[in-house]
Amino acid sequence: MAEGGAADLDTQRGEVAALLKTQLRKGDTWYLVDSHWFKQWKKYVGFDSWDKYQMGDQNVYPGPVDNSGLLRDGDVLAIKEHLIDELDYILVPTEGWNKLVSWYGLTEGQEPIARKVVEQGMFVKHCKVEVYLTELKLCEDSNMDNVITRRFSKADTIDMIEKEMRKLFSIPDEKETRLWNRYMSNTFEPLNKPDSTIQDAGLYQGQVKTCRMKSTSSGFFFFVDSQELMPQTRNSISTNSSYSLPSYHPYSNSYDYSDQSRQSERSGLCGLSNLGNTCFMNSAVQCLSNIPPLTEYFLKDKYTDELNEDNPLGMKGEIARAYAELIKQLWSGKYSYVTPRPFKTQVGRFAPQFSGYQQQDSHELLAFLLDGLHEDLNRIRKKPYIQLKDANGRPDKVVAEEAWENHIKRNDSIIVDIFHGLFKSTLVCPVCSKVSVTFDPFCYLTLPLPMKKERTLEVYLVRLDPLAKPTQYKLTVPKVGYISDLCTSLSTLSGVPAEKMIVTDIYNHRFHRIFATNENLSSIMERDDIYVVEDTDHVVIPVHLREKYKQSGYNHTSTPLFGQPFLIAVPRTLSEDKLYNMLLLREMETDEQDDESSQDQELPSENDNSQSEDSVGGDNELENGVVGPTNSTKGQQTAGHNRKRLFTFQFNNMGKTDFSLIKEDTRQIRFDEGHLRLSGRKSRLHMEYKPQKKAFFKLKDCIELFTTKEKLGAEDPWYCPNCKQHQQATKKLDLWSLPPVLVVHLKRFSYSRYMRDKLDSLVDFPLRDLDMSEFLINPNAGPCRYDLIAVSNHYGGMGGGHYTAYAKNKDDDKWYNYDDSSVSPANEDQIVSKAGYVLFYQRQDTVKGGQSHCGDRH
Structure with a gap:
């Protein structure tokens, strides 16, 4: 058995691993565990086969389950907003939670974060842990x-x-x-x-x-x-x-309105109440509401003749009906705002990801809504099976016409009429040079932004001088780089050689991780506390600080850590007294007043060769590989024989007892409670940082990047019909034809295993005369100019922030700002900003109701 009555580490690892595979069942209870704590536990029990080198190491002992990183400040019941599964927390079933708490306990003052498994979806049911209540x-x-x-x-x-x-x-x-x-x-x-x-x-x-x-x-x-x-x-x-x-009647499809006596409101200038983190939905709906041909279609009830309630891919016509009712209220001219609860309810029924009240993505809602409206209004009642063909050297015009005809045989709706275009996809096999050409329809263009090649990291540099305060630096490092790049950047600012740096991540008063120089910088998340320690030719020992308890039956693994851990460089051979003095010097206060008082401090006396009742971990202590020096090896007492030591310490030598040579193993130091204060070490020096000028791009830069040839990644290869195997082919996209309304999604958000990021670069998009002719490869395409009619904006960072919309009213041709229930006039110089996220352009030749297309699609 492990310490504290817990199961041995192999048993813990096996039992929890099995329980994490438990299937979700409606009504079951699962628990949230902070991912930082869980990662520390995984290190301690050697959960991952590739990370067993610290298994059983008491300095990575996780301590009581600690969910403080998930909780709102000052609230032990409410969790922070916008937490992400597996990145911020781990979900464990009830049995797994009970085992972890029985083995390690729960941090004092915290309550378990228990959540029920609920069933979502109207037709295809699936279970989900309801993290946010x-x-x-x-x-x-x-x-x-x-x-x-x-x-x-x-x-x-x-x-x-x-x-x-x-x-x-x-x-x-x-x-x-x-x-x-x-x-x-x-x-x-x-x-x-x-x-x-x-x-x-x-x-x-x-x-x-x-x-x-x-x-x-x-x-x-x-x-x-x-x-x-x-x-x-x-x-x-x-x-x-x-x-x-x-x-x-209750739960009817009725909308709630602002003061109904207001008859002077202009059509379309009606806000949408925020139902709780639904600004993303409000933004998308207001943009669609201001697309003239689509809104006229619903206001004139043309949709009623085209409802397709039997489409197995549709929503029984419910999404179309709910959207039509909402549009009619927005354009009635009677209300300053309405509450879109019935519409939100219908969306949540068919798309469970939108059923809760967490912040979502306006583009994802838009994509669902356009697809849902299309299937609910699809004029094709029975979709035929169509065998897709490759170009096989045929002219582009022939292949494009065939692709579009096949598309409208299965998909024919007002959404296709207004939003669908056609692009050409060319794949080339790097082995046999096989060329595959296909033409595919699209409903919107997702344009990549020229990636920021750099990111900013805040780190603390800890010098060899034990009295020097840690200095905070803000570093500019490659976005796709290595720990060695961080060291090089810090070396430029600090003068410390890059090869003399040890990069660490400190969490919960212990070294959570010590990075190798060839590790990716993407493994450092935004909330990590990164300390870079100046290295030396001496042995570098990690030191953790642990409180002492006077109760009998003391167990060091159950007592809390405190303060910041540190690394200390020591000679390979030294006496215990010298080590004690080095540790004492390291922990002394660094300001002048405290330095002076430390020099004059009277230390309590102790009898010669006697062990104080208050000391912790006596000299002969041997406990799970944690060994202290024996009396026979004990040297001269620091500060004289009559001075009581302020702390005791132990060496974690992983079972080795030879202390004639201190090896590169983790050492553990424990202090008597209350003797040393660490506030001086919390003082920091800050280096001035001048942020680089924000990147600036034009919309056409993004379009050019979209049409640039790229090599497919190893995780997304193409199956070559000639080679009969998957290959990392080159891929190129080109625009063949464009729709009356062009929706442009700027891909501002990026995700990886370790981090989330938002690209907040300014993209300068034109309000009028966007000429797309130069990007069309169709030789028969005529002039193709667009004017902006709406923008979905996102303010703030990943996983949260706020959505609004700018849109041009079709009746008075003026711009307005839609911010949930508020609608106000907007100036044209406000429209282009770093918040621009989804852009809506209407082609100039369709403003009067025409439905022609740029390029020969048919």
């Missing part, structure tokens, strides 16, 4: 200042919410109650189905439930206020005492 605010009608926040699963029912409110507000069982949704100041919806789930009822993040008990005069109800509270746990609200209750 729906936060509702609960209060009594008699005391609406007393607001209590509770989090519920989407699988919880209305009845469960009512029971929770009864318990919180001590409502007697004999008192009758009812739930209502309140959306605007005078708009209500009864919730008469207690068995309905939160997801089915369409309740969303931040809604406020108010309880009213039955009275003889006014009846009884709960209600939900979604507009008048900020998302604090407790807040005061103002209410209108004259409630107006509508007579429509």
